[in-house]
Amino acid sequence: MEINDTHMKEYEKGKRFLKKGTDGDKDAVHSAYEIFLKLRKAYPDHALIEAYYGSTLALLSRDADETLEKADKAQTALDALNHAISMDSNHKDIRKLRAKVCMRLPDSYFRASQTAIEDLSFLLDRYKDDPSYLTNKEVTEIKKDLRTAYKNVEELGDVDTEMQQQSNHASVKNFETLMEQDIPSHKDNMENNEKAGQEFNNGKNLKKFEEGKIYLKKAANGDKDAVNTAHEIFLKLRKAEPSNALYEAYYGMTMMLIARNKKIPLSRLKESIAGMKILDGAVRAAPHDSRIRLLRGRAASRLPEEYFHRAKTVIEDYTFLIEREMQKEGFLRTEEYLQVIYQLGEAYSRIGQNQAAVMCWKRLMNETQDPDFLRLLTLKMKSLEGKPAVEHNAIPESPVSILIRRSVHFAGSEIKRILEDKNFQ
Known part of the structure; x- marks a missing residue:
């Protein structure tokens, strides 16, 4: 016409x-x-x-x-x-x-x-x-x-660039293990966190809690039936102990997995928002519980900033964890501590806080001797060269940043990346 x-x-x-x-x-x-x-x-x-x-x-x-x-x-x-x-x-x-x-x-x-x-x-x-x-x-x-x-x-095709060649070397076993650390158990963490409402009321609930984490791990690996099972377990636990913020946090993680399995983008976003709201509530209920902060920080770090604006949540949670470690809390092992600093730099970079991001990665360079990890950090800092200390109109994650991030095997679905480690075993 x-x-x-x-x-x-x-x-x-x-x-x-x-x-x-x-x-x-x-x-x-x-x-x-x-x-x-x-x-x-x-x-x-x-x-x-x-x-x-x-x-x-x-x-x-x-x-x-x-x-x-x-x-x-x-x-x-x-x-x-x-x-x-x-x-x-x-x-x-x-x-x-x-x-x-x-x-x-x-x-x-x-x-x-x-x-x-x-x-x-x-x-x-x-x-x-x-x-x-x-x-x-x-x-x-x-x-x-x-x-x-x-x-x-994740079909990189024929990308003939020095960046790809270098970043391929950065996906090393030592750094992979950095992404596969346990969240310390309730017993390990009890003395360092709030006790009110956080203790497991009985052995039966503790057993169901451990069972729920097993199903959550299976769900993260793509088992859709396990998603529903984990969801039901943590739903019952939060009803049985409504003051237990840790149950609430894990329930929020099941909501994030339900979101992953939704086919319609709008439904996926709605469920993700619901999951994050539950995690926010868990943090409000127990703001000094490092386990919950770590769960929410990891969940928030995988959400697209353009839609969720959650980089500040990551910064809040990970800054909290770092400050607690500086106070000798001892919650995080060395590898976990490095991971938190690395992802804190990622969060700063995502919202244009380039100087703060570089400071995080420079700090890591003083904390590790691993040559491949050092190469990765060099690539990250190089990607910010020439940029202002603060970009008020931060742009979405660049293709180069995506490639670097994926070079350390942050692969698979967004939620799987959060849950694929031993924290949920």
Whole structure:
């Protein structure tokens, strides 16, 4: 369907506003949305207008303050772009628009990287058949995005860079063991934490608690039935001992695993929010319990910052743990202590607190002699070279940062990464 002259002027204006919106102009985003919303009503079967409409929704999602609003708009944007593809699957601009939106979404919730790979591969295939199909600049950008998309689904492909070669050496056994430490048992931790409401009231509950942790471990490894079993166990325990904050914290972790298994992104986000609220409640009930702080800190560290804004939670919990260790609490073993400092640096980096991140990693360089761990820390600090001490408009995690993070085997689903260690055995 052809666009008439009057609507064509609006169409071109909408594209200009969309470009400004992509560069960060929030007012322009709303203007573009209003234009394409009207054009969409006038031309309901126009695939490209549908795609531009979806792109404006994606930017509205980016700028929304509330997590669920962000997720709802992002899903609606994807639906519109998918509909546009169904109307005209061979349209170059529609493929480019959908790929760009998919690249911006956190893959742990929207699983959109595979769609981006499909679109980008389509474009490159057409370019191979017709070199005039894309400009050299477009080809370079598409190849870069395709490499990033493959990284996001842990299919690194043929990434021939020094960064990958070096970071591959960083995934060493010694550092892997750093990620596989026990949370000290209740007995080990009793004297150093609040006792009120934290003791196990009877041996039966303690036995069920240990059983629940076993199922939680199985759940983290992908056993969906174990998720439900663990959830039921900790649900009963929290009802039996409502003042036991540790039961509450583990119940919150089962909610995070339930979120992982949800197929619809919005449902996944809702369950994650519910799980984190429960963990927040456990911390409020027992703010000085290092075990609960460690659980919440690890859970929060794996959530996409753009949607959850939980880096400050990680910083709060891990700073608490470090301060307790400096007071000679003795809760964390040496390897755990190093892990906390490392992830604290990650959290600072995620919100643009670059100087604080570097300080964490420099501190670690003085704490370890492991050559591979030192190489990893060097890579992390190098990735922040030239950046200001504080970036007020922190950007999402870069592809390089993702690659470095994955080089230490933070692989699998977000929740599995939290729970795959012996803390839950």
